[in-house]
Amino acid sequence: MTQAAKGVFLSYASEDVEVATRICDALRAAGIDVWFDQSELRGGDAWDQQIRRQIADCALFAPLISATTQARPEGYFRLEWKLAVDRSHLMAAEKAFLVPIVVDATTESDALVPSRFREVQWVRIKAGEVPAEFVERIAALLSQPVSRHGGGSEPRVGRALPRGLALSAILLTIAAAVISVIAIRGGWTWRKPAPSVVEAGATLSTLNATIAATAEHSVAVLPFVDMSEAHDQEYFSDGLSEELIDLLVKVNGLHVPARTSSFYFKGKQTTIAQIASELHVANILEGSVRKAGNRLRITAQLVRVDTGYHVWSETYDRRLDDIFRIQDEIAKAVVDALRMSLVGNGPPAAIGTSSSDAYALYLQARALVARRVTAAIETAAEDLRRALQIDPKYAPAWALYAKTRIMLLELEAIPYGTARDEALDAANRAIAADPNLGAAHLAMARFHSFFDWDWNAMASEMAIARRLDPWDADILRYSGTLAATLGRANEALSLFQSAAERDPLDGANYLLLGRVDLALGRLSDARGAFQRSVALHPNLGGRSGLGDTLRMNGEPAAALREYELEEGEDDRLIGRALTLKALGRAREADAALTTLEANYADADGYAIACIYASRGNLDQAFAWLSRAYEQHDRSLTLLKIDPALRPIIGDPRYQALLRKMNLPE
Secondary structure (H helix, E strand, C coil): CCHHHEEEEECHHHHHHHHHHHHHHHHHHHHCCCEEEECCCCCCCHHHHHHHHHHHHHHEEEEEEHHHHHHHCCCHHHHHHHHHHEEEECCCCCCEEEEEEEECCCCCEEEEECCHHHHCCEEEEECCCCCHHHHHHHHHHHCCCCCCCCCCCCCCCEECCCCCHHHHHHHHHHHHHHHHHHCCCCCEEEEEECCCCCCCCCCCCCHHHHHHCCEEEEEEEEEEEEEECCCCHHHHHHHHHHHHHHHCCCCCCCCCCCCHHHHHHHHCCHHHHHHHHHHEEEEEEEEEEEEECEEEEEEEEEEEECCCCCCEEEEEEEEHHHHHHHHHHHHHHHHHHHHHHHHCCCCCCCCCCCHHHHHHHHHHHHHHCCCHHHHHHHHHHHHHHHHHHHCCCHHHHHHHHHHHHHHHHCCCCCHHHHHHHHHHHHHHHHHHHHHHHHHHHHHHHHHHHHHHHCCCHHHHHHHHHHCCCCCCHHHHHHHHHHHHHHCCHHHHHHHHHHHHHHCCCCHHHHHHHHHHHHHCCCCHHHHHHHHHHHHCCCCCCHHHHHHHHHHHHCCCHHHHHHCCCCCCCEEEHHHHHHHHHHHHCCHHHHHHHHHHHHHHCCCCCHHHHHHHCCCCHHHHHHHHHHHHHHHHHHHHHHHCCCHHHHHCCCCCHHHHHHHHCCCCC
C-alpha cells in the first residue's frame, strides 16, 4: 500500500486475523484503500517505522475490539492505538478519524480501550459477516466529515454564562436558541425526505402520506454524550436530552420526535443526514456532558441538516450542586424565541422539584426504565423511592413510579395485588402534586386499563392527558389503545399514525398499526406495518403479526415461516397450531396445541381460545376465554377487533363476555 493517506488503517490483535481479513476484503472490493498488516511478526525498526508512518498518514484508523483484545493487556496493537489517539488530539472536532469496530459481544463499558475511543461511535459487526451498510459507512466517512453525535470532541465553545443560574434555566436557554434559529428561517416549507433505511420494504401508504415531508420547523434532540473521564454521567446526559424533548414537544408548530426515536441511534455509526431522513426533521440538536470533580460542563449545538453547518453552539460551566438549575437555562432560549416568532404559549411546565438530589435520582430512574428489563426497573423503582423521600410532592417521580409497578407486574416480578395498590397510590399522589401534569393522568389511565378495565374512567383521564400534552407519543399511543379496545378501529388507526409521526422509530407503534390494519381488512398495510416493526425491534411480536397477515391472505406456508422466527416457544407453537392443519399436517397441528395447553395455559389462554375459534370449536374457545378473564389476560382488550374471534361474535356468550369486560356490545 502506498496511498494510505486516502485509506483505512486496520489495527487488530493477531488472533483476530481472520475477521480482519474479511473486513479488509470487503472494503477493498468496494475500492477502498486499506493498510492491512498480515504479518505475525510485529516489531523491528523498519516495520515499526512503516506502521508509524501509515498511522500518521491514514484517513481513518479502525481498531478491532474483541475478546482477544480484552484478554491481552499488552500487545503491539495497543501501541498502534496509542499512536492513533495521539494523532486524533491534533484534529478538528468535526474530523472523523477513529472508527472502533467490535466483532463480538464485548461491551463498550467493559472494553479495555483508550478513553478517546469512548468519545466516538462504535461499529458492531458479527465476526462472520461484513454487511454492506458497514462498507457504505466507511466510504461515506472517507468522502466527507461527519458530526459525531454519539461522541467525539466537544462542540465549538461559546461564551460561558454567569454562575448560579439553574439547570432548568440552561435547558430553556438551549431550547430558545434552537427555536430562534429554526423560526427565523421564515414560513413553513416542506420537502420529501430520502427513503427510510429501516422500512424493510414496508408500504404503509397511509402513514407515509402523513409523514412524507420534512417540516422546516422541526428538530430532533439526540442523546447528549457523557464525556466525563469516569463515564458515570450517562443517566444525566440522557436525562438532559429527554427533558429538552419534553419541553420542546409542548411547543405548537414545532415537530419534535419522541424519545424512543431520538435515542434509536445511540451507539450507532450514523450520519446526521441519515438521522434526519429517518426522523423527518430539518435540524439536529446534539451535545455533551463532562463532569470533573464538583464541576459540570454542558455543551450544546444545533446542526442544520441540509448544509451540515453548526448554526449555533453554547457551553455552560456550573458547579455540580447547581445540577437542577442548569436545565431551565438551557431550554429557556428555545421556548422564549419560539414564543416570540410562532406561538403564544405560556411557560413550559416546571421540572417538578426544587431538589437537585431528587432530580438526579429521577433522571437515573428514567434511563433505567427505558431498558425494559426487570433488574433495571427494580433499581429505577428504588431510585424513585429515594427521590420521593427527599421530595414527597415530586409529581413526575410519582407518575414514573406508578409505571414501574405495571411494568414489573407484566414481567411477573411483583404480585398483582401489590402492583395494583402501589400503582393506584402513586397515580393519585402524582395528580395531587401536579394536576396539570399529563404524565400523572396517563399514570391513572394506565391503572384503570390494567387493573379495573374501567374504560370510562380511563377515557376521562386520557382526555385530560391529551389536553395537557396533545403531542406526547405515549399519550397518543394509549389513546389509540383505548379506541381499539372499544372497537373504534378507524379512530385507533388515526391515533397510532399520529404516535408514529411523533415517534417514527418505535417499533411498538407499527405493531399496533398492524393489528388495527388487520381488523380493518387492510392486509397490505398490515404487512408493511409488521415488517417495519420487525426491522426496528425484532422481538416485539411483529413476526407473529406477519404470520397472522399471511395466514389471513391464504399463505399458510409463508405464515408458518414467520411464526417459526419468533423467539418464544409458545409463539412458535401458536403458529404451528394455526397453520399446519391448512398444510395437510393436522396431527402436527394438534400436537402443537396440546403442548401449548400443557406448558403455557397460564400465559396464553387468549391465544389458545383464538386457535379453537379458528377451528370452529366454540365451546373450547369460550372455556379458554373464561380462563383468560380469570387470569386478567391483557390480550382480552383485543376482543372487539381481533379477526381471529370473528367466528364467535354471533354467540350470546360473546356478548356476555363483553359485558363482563365493561365493553360496549
